[in-house]
Amino acid sequence: MKQxxxxxxKKILDGLDMSKSEREDILSDYASMYEDGLEKGxxxxxxxxxxxxxxxxxxxxSEEYHPxxxxxxxxxxxxxxxxxxxxxxxxLGFGFEKWHPGWLVFLSIPVTAIVVDAFNKPYKHFLxxxxxxxxxxxxxxxxxxxxxxxxxxxxxxxxxIIAIINGIRESVKIHxxxxxxxxxxxxxxxxxLTVFILIGTYFxxxxxxxLVLLLIPIAGMMxxxxxxxxxxxxxxILVAAGFYLFVGYQLxxxxxxxxxxxxxxxxxxxxxxxxxxxxKGGLAVKLTVLLALLVYFGCGLLWSTWxxxxxxxxxxxxxxxxxEKKGKNKLVxxxxxxxVIIFFSLGFFFDLWTVSWLAFLMIxxxxxxxxxx
Amino acid sequence: xxxxxxxxxxxxxxxxxxxxxxMYGFEVIDKLAKxxxxxxxxxxxxxxxxxxxxxxxxxxxxxxxxxxxxYFRITDSGKEKMVEYxxxxxxxxxxxxxxxxxxxx
Numbered sequence: 001m002k003q004x005x006x007x008x009x010k011k012i013l014d015g016l017d018m019s020k021s022e023r024e025d026i027l028s029d030y031a032s033m034y035e036d037g038l039e040k041g042x043x044x045x046x047x048x049x050x051x052x053x054x055x056x057x058x059x060x061x062s063e064e065y066h067p068x069x070x071x072x073x074x075x076x077x078x079x080x081x082x083x084x085x086x087x088x089x090x091x092l093g094f095g096f097e098k099w100h101p102g103w104l105v106f107l108s109i110p111v112t113a114i115v116v117d118a119f120n121k122p123y124k125h126f127l128x129x130x131x132x133x134x135x136x137x138x139x140x141x142x143x144x145x146x147x148x149x150x151x152x153x154x155x156x157x158x159x160x161i162i163a164i165i166n167g168i169r170e171s172v173k174i175h176x177x178x179x180x181x182x183x184x185x186x187x188x189x190x191x192x193l194t195v196f197i198l199i200g201t202y203f204x205x206x207x208x209x210x211l212v213l214l215l216i217p218i219a220g221m222m223x224x225x226x227x228x229x230x231x232x233x234x235x236x237i238l239v240a241a242g243f244y245l246f247v248g249y250q251l252x253x254x255x256x257x258x259x260x261x262x263x264x265x266x267x268x269x270x271x272x273x274x275x276x277x278x279x280k281g282g283l284a285v286k287l288t289v290l291l292a293l294l295v296y297f298g299c300g301l302l303w304s305t306w307x308x309x310x311x312x313x314x315x316x317x318x319x320x321x322x323x324e325k326k327g328k329n330k331l332v333x334x335x336x337x338x339x340v341i342i343f344f345s346l347g348f349f350f351d352l353w354t355v356s357w358l359a360f361l362m363i364x365x366x367x368x369x370x371x372x373x
Numbered sequence: 374x375x376x377x378x379x380x381x382x383x384x385x386x387x388x389x390x391x392x393x394x395x396m397y398g399f400e401v402i403d404k405l406a407k408x409x410x411x412x413x414x415x416x417x418x419x420x421x422x423x424x425x426x427x428x429x430x431x432x433x434x435x436x437x438x439x440x441x442x443x444y445f446r447i448t449d450s451g452k453e454k455m456v457e458y459x460x461x462x463x464x465x466x467x468x469x470x471x472x473x474x475x476x477x478x
Contacts, residue, residue: 029398029417032442036399050402052414061418 001044002034009054016062030057074116081112101144111136131162139357149353151201153343156360157190164190181222188219196310206306208248210296211241217264229271236264255301288319308348311341335366383411384419385458388447391429392455395446420445428454 009030013023030051037047052060085105092102111133118129135155142152168183192215200206214237221237224230243260247253292312299305314337321333339359346356383405390396390404402416423429428451433441447455 026421028440029421029443032397032440033399033402033417035440036397036442040399040403050406050413051417056414057417060414061421063418 005048006031009057012054012058078113078116081109085109128163128166131159135159143357149357150347151197154194154197157194161187161190185219188215192216200307207254207300208245214241233267233271236267240264258297284323285316285320288316292316311344332366335363339363383415385462387419387423388428388451388455388458391445392447395444397442397444
């Protein structure tokens with residue numbers, strides 16, 4: 001096991017920019033530390049946990065110790081990609097009269113940069129860095145192949161989902177399994193939204209399908225350290241949801257059913273889990289939440305706009321960004337939400353899914369324009 | 374806790390343990406892991422960096438069991454760094470205590 005560990009470490013260290021003596025010194029140190037662990041009576045598993053896997057060792061070394069750096073691969077390929085794309089575009093255009101969809105070859109420029117960047121990232125960030133590429137390929141393939149632009153755009157959620165999972169794994173490694181509900185709540189946001197949009201799209205169950213979004217506050221409440229409080233809070237939400245469904249389906253009065261949610265609201269205020277305060281910027285966000293709820297349920301109940309107006313909830317993070325971020329970063333942070341609104345509106349009202357996905361290109365474009373480097 | 378902040382504390386602890394007695398790599402990691410919640414695989418890179426920055430020097434000593442061991446010894450500049458860290462840390466902690474006490478009053 002020791003030999004295997006050292007050989008793997010050597011193989012990875014060979015891929016880094018460093019002198020031969022430095023590499024041999026590090027290997028000799030790890031051989032010695034491994035031996036010290038064995039002498040202390042530790043088993044191989046515990047030693048590797050203590051020293052770190054070869055991948056983690058190399059990540060930590062290249063982050064902390066600057067004389068060694070990962071080799072940067074693929075720089076020439078990124079530089080050549082614009083020329084290759086132009087040549088390919090002209091061949092497709094002049095040779096085969098395929099100007100459209102031939103222009104898509106230009107997408108290979110950012111895609112190459114993303115893939116090359118992923119291979120140059122520390123091992124632990126590889127999948128996160130590659131996820132925009134995977135999402136784009138799947139989105140375009142299903143979009144062009146099956147004309148299912150909606151709801152295939154949900155595949156872009158894998159980008160934050162993979163980043164959050166990576167964050168949870170890191171957090172578990174450092175702090176153990178405690179306090180991971182904060183990160184898990186972030187994960188539940190995207191999963192609940194996906195389920196909500198899918199059941200809304202395929203079963204036209206926008207209402208009461210939105211109840212699935214209640215998983216977000218439920219996951220958030222798992223952070224509550226007091227177990228009794230936690231049970232009461234979660235139970236109050238479930239009772240409210242049950243009341244809403246009963247009144248909605250039995251008495252056909254969804255608006256009246258909403259009154260049930262006064263129960264978790266009251267419980268939240270009584271247990272101090274909902275605090276009404278008017279801090280800097282917080283007031284605007286709270287008012288937006290209130291307005292979004294009013295607009296969504298008001299319009300939904302009056303004109304059945306459940307399938308479109310769910311986007312009013314995007315105004316909540318947007319207002320938070322507007323009140324808290326500064327300068328050019330504001331527009332970059334807002335761009336994913338603006339892109340989703342343009343994409344979904346054009347698709348939903350004019351059935352322009354084939355074209356509207358181009359709105360997502362504004363995200364990397366704004367990102368590049370605002371990059372000071 | 375912020376990971377950069379934690380790294381700074383680990384660095385200070387590494388200098389502190391080596392300033393008390395010369396130590397080999399495994400010994401430093403073991404000592405820190407027993408005392409604080411630390412991601413062990415970050416300790417060796419910090420040891421290596423501090424050596425590169427001149428705060429530690431290394432020498433080898435033969436062992437009865439096998440290959441000679443590399444020991445880390447604090448240098449004069451390492452001792453100065455330790456004093457600097459100690460002053461910063463004491464000032465920081467007294468500020469934190471002051472704030473905590475103000476809150477409870």
